[in-house]
Amino acid sequence: xxxxxxVNDLKTLVRQAKQAGKSxxxxxxxxxxxxxxxxxxxxxxxxxxxVVASIFVNPLQFGPSEDYATYxxxxxxxxxxxxxxxxxxxxxxxxxxxxPRGVENMLTMVEVRRLSERLCGKARPGHFQGVATVVCKLFxxxxxxxxxxxxxxxxxxxxxxxxxxxxxxxxxIVAVPIVRESDGLARSSRNVYLDAKERQAALVLxxxxxxxxxxxxxxxxxAAQIIKLMNELxxxxxxxxxxxxxxxxxxxxxxxxxxxxxxxxxxAVRIGKTRLIDNVLWEG
Amino acid sequence: xxxxxxVNDLKTLVRQAKQAGKSxxxxxxxxxxxxxxxxxxxxxxxxxxxVVASIFVNPLQFGPSEDYATYxxxxxxxxxxxxxxxxxxxxxxxxxxxxPRGVENMLTMVEVRRLSERLCGKARPGHFQGVATVVCKLFxxxxxxxxxxxxxxxxxxxxxxxxxxxxxxxxxIVAVPIVRESDGLARSSRNVYLDAKERQAALVLxxxxxxxxxxxxxxxxxAAQIIKLMNELxxxxxxxxxxxxxxxxxxxxxxxxxxxxxxxxxxAVRIGKTRLIDNVLWEG
Numbered sequence: 001x002x003x004x005x006x007v008n009d010l011k012t013l014v015r016q017a018k019q020a021g022k023s024x025x026x027x028x029x030x031x032x033x034x035x036x037x038x039x040x041x042x043x044x045x046x047x048x049x050x051v052v053a054s055i056f057v058n059p060l061q062f063g064p065s066e067d068y069a070t071y072x073x074x075x076x077x078x079x080x081x082x083x084x085x086x087x088x089x090x091x092x093x094x095x096x097x098x099x100p101r102g103v104e105n106m107l108t109m110v111e112v113r114r115l116s117e118r119l120c121g122k123a124r125p126g127h128f129q130g131v132a133t134v135v136c137k138l139f140x141x142x143x144x145x146x147x148x149x150x151x152x153x154x155x156x157x158x159x160x161x162x163x164x165x166x167x168x169x170x171x172x173i174v175a176v177p178i179v180r181e182s183d184g185l186a187r188s189s190r191n192v193y194l195d196a197k198e199r200q201a202a203l204v205l206x207x208x209x210x211x212x213x214x215x216x217x218x219x220x221x222x223a224a225q226i227i228k229l230m231n232e233l234x235x236x237x238x239x240x241x242x243x244x245x246x247x248x249x250x251x252x253x254x255x256x257x258x259x260x261x262x263x264x265x266x267x268a269v270r271i272g273k274t275r276l277i278d279n280v281l282w283e284g
Numbered sequence: 285x286x287x288x289x290x291v292n293d294l295k296t297l298v299r300q301a302k303q304a305g306k307s308x309x310x311x312x313x314x315x316x317x318x319x320x321x322x323x324x325x326x327x328x329x330x331x332x333x334x335v336v337a338s339i340f341v342n343p344l345q346f347g348p349s350e351d352y353a354t355y356x357x358x359x360x361x362x363x364x365x366x367x368x369x370x371x372x373x374x375x376x377x378x379x380x381x382x383x384p385r386g387v388e389n390m391l392t393m394v395e396v397r398r399l400s401e402r403l404c405g406k407a408r409p410g411h412f413q414g415v416a417t418v419v420c421k422l423f424x425x426x427x428x429x430x431x432x433x434x435x436x437x438x439x440x441x442x443x444x445x446x447x448x449x450x451x452x453x454x455x456x457i458v459a460v461p462i463v464r465e466s467d468g469l470a471r472s473s474r475n476v477y478l479d480a481k482e483r484q485a486a487l488v489l490x491x492x493x494x495x496x497x498x499x500x501x502x503x504x505x506x507a508a509q510i511i512k513l514m515n516e517l518x519x520x521x522x523x524x525x526x527x528x529x530x531x532x533x534x535x536x537x538x539x540x541x542x543x544x545x546x547x548x549x550x551x552a553v554r555i556g557k558t559r560l561i562d563n564v565l566w567e568g
Binding site for chain 2: 107110114140143166167168169
């Protein structure tokens, strides 16, 4: 595995691989890799000639009161894990490589309207604009045949897929199912913030999603009713504070009244100071 | 010259040329071609293996009270001219090819902040967002080595260059000097709107720019003074109504108080109902 921190070195290596006729799979990450990321990398490897992964904690997608400064980082561990998962080129740029004029002078922003304002977008204004913009930059740097994203960030997948379609970008977006701990907690770099009690309390996210799925399987179609039941379950957990619970059209993210089509059941919950998200897709 | 109206046909033809090892020059236009466009095409031809030109009157960059519906169109004449100027592939899509979900469902927008809000951006809110977005789409469709823009739309050149830099797009932007009529009027598709009296009155744009250049050459450096002299000259012309006169840093478009660096002297003036723009670069 080659590790590069400079844009020009990345481009040179990717060009060489392409000239050798290899297809390129790309896995953009913010590092602090877990089994979810490694699953993306292994799938990318199985479907492409080479895999490029990036580790970049993107300041543009964090709000002023969010955890940009404290977001967990461990490059040495990450690079070993990435190598084992089959990554060929690991791109780990400094902020100045990605924003050479400074973040405040990054004038061009890519915005996927409507889709960016819903669900997590309400509590995190500007977040998906920051995501779309950095992903657009990374796509232009790597020019991959396919890029792999975890379904855990369901709204991110919807936003990126729509950006690629709207802007005629030349790649496939592959969404990979959520990887969970054995007790159901979705893998997340932010799980490291949880102490033992919070770790236990965090199970309530998945439990509420399972409750929703059970009710849907049982024939309940009234979204407000399902959300009410999820609310009640989560509110029994004193460490949990609900940010949102949403049942929406899985492509448009329009809130559903009746669950009569493929739906995204998604929620964000604060466990102590840590904001966690999770979701399930209901195919109907 | 091949004429294509479908995105997929365009991509197939471009791919064939690239596989044959040819570099691609691209000239995006809104059609109703004049000598300015043809100069771009000829320059693109001299510097590349093939030239792709597009003709697309982009609804996204017109305001509700602007001339989208009446913008002049003459595809037959355009295709003859483009062919003569050396264009190999002429892409002339319908709106539904560029915005398959409809213009109102085009959710992804590319915005170059600050630069888009100045000069023409004040009178045309959303205009440069529409320009940047469609140009980004066209760049992704054509994947050119270089794209050619007329310096007549000076702010557009600044916006597009910055978008390419900020988003790490893989092409060169070439700005080509303004082509003028023998009496100095900048070539523009909108000149067709002018009747004989207005055509004569329209000379005042270039005359005022020449006055500014003369004063700069003579050593005057006070931007407000120069603008005042331009104002006075234009206001003598009863058919002319000034939208703006600006002397700005030619890269940042920051208004200058003292002309102590390369400057863009630009103006927009209504002649009757027709809004015309023109500019000169002062290299200092």
